[in-house]
Amino acid sequence: MIESLLIANRGEIACRIIRTAREMGIRTVAVYSDADANALHVRQADEAVHIGPSPARESYLVGDKIIAAAKATAAQAIHPGYGFLSENAEFAQAVIDAGLVWVGPRPDSIRAMGLKDAAKARMIAAGVPVTPGYLGEDQSPARLEAEADAIGYPVLIKAVAGGGGKGMRRVDAATDFDDALASCKREAASSFGDDRVLLEKYILSPRHIEVQVFGDTHGNVVHLFERDCSLQRRHQKVIEEAPAPGMDEATREAICAAAVRAAKAVDYVGAGTIEFIADASEGLRADRIWFMEMNTRLQVEHPVTEEITGQDLVEWQLRVASGEELPKRQEELSIRGWAMEARLYAEDPVTFLPSIGQLQIYRPQHALVRIETGYSEGSEVSPFYDPMIEKLVSHADTRVEAATILADACAGVEVWPVKTNAPLLWRALEHPVFLAGDVTTSFIEDHKAELAPPSETPDAVFFAGAVAIAVSSWHGRPTDLTSGRVELRRAGKADVWREAFGFRLNAPVERGIQVTVDGQTETVDLSDKWRTSTHYAELVADGWAIPFEGQWFHATLPRGAASAGGTSGDGAILAPMPGRVTAVEVAAGDTVTKSQRLVTLEAMKMEHSLTAPFDGVVAELNAVAGAQVGEGTLLVKVERAPQNNPSP
Known part of the structure; x- marks a missing residue:
């Protein structure tokens, strides 16, 4: 058995691998960049090695630095996690050539399946149907x-x-x-x-179905059933589940058998995923499911498979890499209950733009949900890596029970001031179409109006902010409160207001409290009956943070709305986050129309189009293709086109 392991990754997957390795008595070594010097995975590992600057291309993607770190710490093996170098055949070979154990498939298998065109040709030869x-x-x-x-x-x-x-x-x-x-x-x-x-x-009613496969060096290959990853946005998975809704036993047997054939066709060893696209216009049918690609690594969504099978797939990886046979035979594997996973991303729930900054409030906890994270309170969400903060995983006897538990957890996400997609997750999990299992890859786009947070701040949020301000003033001045939470709970006909540190309000109810929430000011009558459920406001450095249905709001004393970057009313196009300009579509002096793409910005591994706010002329152009820009940088300024008024 491997005795010491270097994890060539970061974040939640590094923490996930460390947890299983520790349970198996394996010593762990973390690697980290400048941005991750204080990261959770660094603190959890037995030893940690600095490998370079924050950009991944100068640290986590430099194989020589990782191998050198393994040798310097006497690590026997390297686990690549997912992403970064996990599917890089040359890196896998370099690890092996250095006399280290590669926790993954053989380099030849990675090459065979790494290029989608070659992989499809090989699958056709193996009798696996392709799109x-x-x-x-x-x-x-x-x-x-x-x-x-x-x-x-x-x-x-x-x-x-x-x-x-x-x-x-x-x-x-x-x-x-x-x-x-x-x-x-x-x-x-x-x-x-x-x-x-x-x-x-392009399949018009597509379902994304994938099968977890596992092989060992003794010629054994098994599957651990299917997952449905159809709920996506911009081809990025958002919610995954296992098993797939609507999958009958005959179709399951056919798709899983095809996945095993695919793995055997490349002499596969270790954890892998065979991904299929299904035409669900007539339900899931074996003759309407086609191979798309193979991921030659552990998947982000592997916890749902672990939950329905009771197996630890990281332990399987480490045992197979140590030369052992697979822990279970096919006939020993079965499905128990239903599991769902939601990916919590650091992004604005309205614009979907990445959100970065320090997690001043972060409490990843829920009694009924498994949470995988690489962050802790005080951690920094940087622009250098994937925006996923955590994964929330539920498991129950039925699909509806699993969805209900997960929805509750998403609605109660505690993250501030970094914005998250928790409101979308909560609404998706409670949507009747999702609960019916009638989900395709276009679900989010088809229902975006219903999944979006309300355009106006809910009354309950203004009420909570007003109560928080009232509590502060009854203590003397707002700045006299340095910590604590104001909780609002319904108690029959009266509302009970109290603070987490024990103070109970007995003062007369004040009327006409003014509160500003995210730039909008309202006057709240605190004598009105509050008609919403349990709620609270939490003191932060410059006001009160108020969570509501997965979304957090910022309440302050009235002082005017602050601008937030992006596109201002005067036509200034600002970089909404740090990133690299990948394309400039206009020149100074060009005439542009409303919504015309002006600049493309790459940030957090995605491209974002910045468009003209109105018809006009490019009066100023500062964007240069290839340049790195900071948040708030003026990229383009558009002036409104002059109006041609008819002569009197």
Whole structure:
């Protein structure tokens, strides 16, 4: 058995691997960049090694530094986690050549399945059904556009070396193909160092079904059933579950058998996932499910498989890498209950733009939910890495029970001031279409109006803010309170207000309290009956943080609204977060129309289009392709087009 292990990763997956390794008596070594010097995975490991500056390309993606760290700490093996170098065959080979144990598949298997076009050709030979499309070597825009025309729109452009939803674009019409191809190639080159693409027929009622497979060095391959990862935004998974809703035993047997054939076709060892696309227009049927790709690593969503099978997949990885046979035979594996996982991202729930900063409030806890995280209170969410803060995983006897438990956990997420997608998660999990199991990959887009937070601040939030201000004033001045929480609980006909540190309000109720919440000021009559459920406000440095249905609001004494960057009313286009300018679509003096794309910014591994707020002229242009910019940097200024008033 491996005795010492270096984890070539960061965040929640590094913490996840450390937990199992510790339970197995394995010594762990963490690596970290400048940005992660105080990260949770660094504190949890037995030893930690600094490997470079914050950008991943100068630290976590530098294989030589990681191997050197393993040798310097006498680590026997390297576990790559997922992302970064986990599917890099050259790195895997370098680890082996250095005399270390690689906790993953053989380099040849990674190569065989790492390029989507070659993988599909191999699957066809193995009798695994694949999605219709174009896998050719000719990458000229003209050839690709001709092939897209032949396939028929809509089509999906996918990076050959892609993964994690990066380098993918849906194209609905020929007129959009050139722009989508250029954007896809840029993102692919940035994420994978390879801008080649393939084309697939876009399935109009698609379900994303994947099968967890596992192989060992003794020739054994098993599956651990399927997961449904259909609930996505921009091809990035948001909620995953196992088993797949609507999957009958015959279809399950067919898809899982195809997954095992796929793994055996590349002599697979370790944890892997065979991903399929299903046409769910007539339900899940074996003849309407096609191979998409294989992920030659552990998946982000592996906890749902662990929950329904009772197996620790990281332990399986370490045992297989140590030369042992698989811990279970196929007939010993079965499904028990239902599991769901929600990915909590650091992003604005309205604009979906990444959110960064210090987690001044962060309490990852829920009695009925498993939480995987790489952060703790006081940690910094930086712009350098993936925006996922944590994963919340529920397990219950039925699908509806699992969804209900997970929805409750998402509604109660405690994160401040970094914004999260918790409101979207909560609304999605409670949506009747989701609860019915009728979910396709377009679910979020199809129901975006219902999933979005309310456009106006809820009355309950203003009420909570007013109570918080009243409590502060009854203590003397607002600044006299240095810590604590004001809780509001319904108690029959009267509302009880109290603070977490024991103070109970007996003062007369005040009327006409003014409160500002996220820039909007209202006057609240505290004698009115409060018609909402349990709520609270928590003191922060510059006011009160108020959670409501997964979303947090900022309440202060009235002092005017503050601007927040992005697009201001005067036409200034500001960088909404730190990032790299990948494309500039206009020149100074150009005439532009409302919503026209002006600049593309890459941040937190995604591209973001910044558009014109109104018809006008580019009066100022500071954006330069390839340049790094900070949050709030003025990139473009648009002046309104002059009005042509008719002569009197």
